[in-house]
Amino acid sequence: MAWNLPACGKIVRLSELMEGSSEVTGHVRILARLQSYDCIKQQAVVCNVERNCNHQLLIDTRLVEPFHARAGSVFQFLGEIDYGENAQIILRARVVRCVDGVDVAMYNKALDAQRRFFAKRNMQT
Amino acid sequence: MCAKFTLFCLNINISDEMGPEKSGISDTEFLPIPKQFWHLDPVNRSYAKMYIADILQLERYPTGEGAFAYKNHPIYRVDIIGWLVRVEERTSMFQYGVDDGTGVINCCCWKSKKVDEQFGIGDGAAFSDIVLGKVANHEMRQSLCFELGDVIHVRGRLKHYRNRLEVSASYYRKLEDPCCRTEIYRMEALPNLYENVYDRPFVLPSHMVKELKVEKEAKRTGLTREAHLIDQLFNYLQSHLADRHTGIRNFHLNELETIDAVMTIASSPCLEYRNERGIGSAPSKQIRSIIKQAVQRLEKDGCVYRSGMSQDMYEVVHSSTSSLDQTILEILRYDCQLIKYEGGCHYMHVMDRLHGDRDFQNVSADTVRLALSRLEECSEVISATSKHFIPVR
Numbered sequence: 001m002a003w004n005l006p007a008c009g010k011i012v013r014l015s016e017l018m019e020g021s022s023e024v025t026g027h028v029r030i031l032a033r034l035q036s037y038d039c040i041k042q043q044a045v046v047c048n049v050e051r052n053c054n055h056q057l058l059i060d061t062r063l064v065e066p067f068h069a070r071a072g073s074v075f076q077f078l079g080e081i082d083y084g085e086n087a088q089i090i091l092r093a094r095v096v097r098c099v100d101g102v103d104v105a106m107y108n109k110a111l112d113a114q115r116r117f118f119a120k121r122n123m124q125t
Numbered sequence: 126m127c128a129k130f131t132l133f134c135l136n137i138n139i140s141d142e143m144g145p146e147k148s149g150i151s152d153t154e155f156l157p158i159p160k161q162f163w164h165l166d167p168v169n170r171s172y173a174k175m176y177i178a179d180i181l182q183l184e185r186y187p188t189g190e191g192a193f194a195y196k197n198h199p200i201y202r203v204d205i206i207g208w209l210v211r212v213e214e215r216t217s218m219f220q221y222g223v224d225d226g227t228g229v230i231n232c233c234c235w236k237s238k239k240v241d242e243q244f245g246i247g248d249g250a251a252f253s254d255i256v257l258g259k260v261a262n263h264e265m266r267q268s269l270c271f272e273l274g275d276v277i278h279v280r281g282r283l284k285h286y287r288n289r290l291e292v293s294a295s296y297y298r299k300l301e302d303p304c305c306r307t308e309i310y311r312m313e314a315l316p317n318l319y320e321n322v323y324d325r326p327f328v329l330p331s332h333m334v335k336e337l338k339v340e341k342e343a344k345r346t347g348l349t350r351e352a353h354l355i356d357q358l359f360n361y362l363q364s365h366l367a368d369r370h371t372g373i374r375n376f377h378l379n380e381l382e383t384i385d386a387v388m389t390i391a392s393s394p395c396l397e398y399r400n401e402r403g404i405g406s407a408p409s410k411q412i413r414s415i416i417k418q419a420v421q422r423l424e425k426d427g428c429v430y431r432s433g434m435s436q437d438m439y440e441v442v443h444s445s446t447s448s449l450d451q452t453i454l455e456i457l458r459y460d461c462q463l464i465k466y467e468g469g470c471h472y473m474h475v476m477d478r479l480h481g482d483r484d485f486q487n488v489s490a491d492t493v494r495l496a497l498s499r500l501e502e503c504s505e506v507i508s509a510t511s512k513h514f515i516p517v518r
Contacts, residue, residue: 006210008177011226029208029226076305078208078224078274095210097274101304110312114226117316 006094009078011111014048017081017089018055029078030091031099031107032057037069049074049104058084060092073100154326155197160189163199166327172204172280174311174318177228180205181290183283193283193290197327202282203292205230206300206311209275219270221297223279231291232279236266276300276308348394351415358390358419363428366441378437381416391415427495431487440484442496450496452485454505457516469513472497 009029017030032046035056044059044067059077061067079093163169175195180203183193192199210229211222221232250258271277281294300307329337343350365386366373381387391412420439423429430449432438442449456478460466466474476493479485497514500506506514 004211005222005229005231006224008224008227008229009208009210029224078210095208095274097208097276099303099305103304103306103309106309107305110309113316114312117319 009095011114013108013111014046014055014057015050018057025081027078027080028091029076030057031074031076031102031104033074034069034071036071037061037067039067039069042067044069046075046077058088058090060090061096063092063094064096067096068098073098074102075099154328157186157188157194157197158199158327158329160186160192160199162329162333163189163192165329165333166198168195168198168200168322168327170201172202173198173200173323174204174315175200175323176315177205177207177223177225177230179227180230180283180292181228183290185285195323198323200283202280202295204278204280205232205292206276206278206308209271209273209277212271212273214270221271221277221279223277223292231286231289232281232294232297233284233291234279234294234297271299276302276305278307351395354390354393354395354415355418355422358387358415359422361386361390362419362423363426366423366428373441375432375438375440377435378413378416378420378439381420382412387416388412424489425491427492427499430485430489430492433482433484433486442492449479449485449488449492450500450505452479452482453493453496454500454516457506457514458518461515469507469509469515471512472514473512475514 007027009027011029014030014032017028030046031049033049035045035047037044042060042062042065044061046057046059048055059079060082061069063079076097076099077091077093078095079091082090082092084090158166169192173195179195183195183200186192186194186199189199192201194200205223205225207223207225209221210224211220213220217236219234219236221234222229223232277297277299279292279294280296281292284291284293302308339350362381365384382391395411395415420429424431424439427442429439429441432440440449453475456475457470460470460474460478472493473490475497476488476490479488479493497506497508501508501514504517506516509515
């Protein structure tokens with residue numbers, strides 16, 4: 001069938017995902033810096049792009065192999081949130097993209113603008 | 126035109142009835158607009174840059190086919206930028222799932238037929254040409270075949286396919302954008318676009334709404350519009366004055382009121398003068414105004430011109446033998462001998478000269494132009510430019 005489109009990946013920040021300030025489930029899109037990659041386990045660990053806070057997230061890269069990982073690069077991951085052992089959050093990535101050189105401040109600003117717009121619209125209706 | 130207006134009148138009726146029941150002003154602001162007015166909307170037929178979530182929720186426009194309604198804007202085409210999250214190749218097209226963070230939509234990207242034709246194998250082609258052609262062909266295909274995670278820019282028509290909306294792409298390219306600049310720019314631009322364009326209601330200009338209300342009123346009361354009466358009278362007078370047997374050379378505005386046929390038309394019940402109308406006959410104001418406007422149109426058409434003798438006196442132009450045409454010809458013959466007017470006289474100059482004559486002191490520029498073109502038809506004058514004329518003899 002032509003219509004087995006995947007769910008859309010909501011754009012979230014890594015800090016929001018890790019701090020659990022808002023309940024995040026389903027498919028998400030995050031921006032993160034790669035810390036380490038284990039090609040045997042097919043798992044990667046990423047951290048914040050911002051320097052002021054340090055969260056770590058486990059990424060399952062089985063669906064995006066071969067993953068051309070380079071520690072320290074900035075990647076965007078699109079995938080589904082899952083919970084592994086000890087209720088640890090795992091992102092089962094299905095699309096990955098290297099975005100080295102992205103202007104993080106601008107990215108956050110744009111994301112805020114978009115969220116403000118949607119919040120305002122939801123208030124009106 | 127009448128049928129279209131009827132459609133709109135019906136809509137107004139519906140909306141009038143629905144108005145009080147629906148709560149809030151916003152609903153009435155976003156009333157669907159009939160299709161014949163869609164061209165007044167700047168959004169119409171443009172590539173609307175919208176969030177995919179919004180595109181997926183669009184519904185068919187209730188008052189016209191082919192478009193989808195966002196608020197009351199007709200949307201035909203969209204312009205989206207997003208991640209490629211699904212690729213499916215068919216023989217003639219690619220089905221791409223595009224995700225912009227708010228929703229996922231399917232885009233049909235048709236493969237170009239030109240690619241095959243361009244590098245078709247000719248009879249006398251050398252082997253190297255064939256190979257190079259195949260390589261180029263392959264590269265071309267690769268450039269149009271994308272991978273998951275590419276950011277693509279798609280423009281295309283919205284279509285309903287199996288109860289889902291999809292985009293039939295007329296343009297699709299991969300964005301070479303490693304730093305996400307275009308994406309970020311789009312994310313910032315969209316809220317502005319929405320606030321300033323798409324979320325604003327599409328309202329018709331006020332004169333149009335007024336006109337439609339009058340039209341609706343005319344339909345309800347069954348009265349004739351003033352413009353229609355003027356049309357009728359204009360047509361009647363045109364044929365009446367052109368008729369040689371009537372022999373009218375000039376007339377006063379008040380004289381027309383003595384003609385029965387003119388009075389019948391001018392005194393028919395008219396919508397614009399409905400409130401002022403007494404019982405029985407039409408008010409003199411209506412008759413005068415209709416006659417005057419009909420004659421003004423005749424003047425603009427060049428059938429009559431204002432006589433120099435009195436304000437409301439009109440001279441009828443019968444043919445090229447009329448005194449107006451003869452006078453113009455004389456002026457041209459005289460002036461074109463002067464060095465200044467060697468290349469022909471401007472028609473405004475002819476008008477100035479005519480105004481010097483007592484009989485023609487009220488002639489309008491339109492009349493002069495029409496007289497000149499009539500003379501040209503009789504081969505009495507030649508137009509040097511579109512505005513300059515030279516006499517033949």
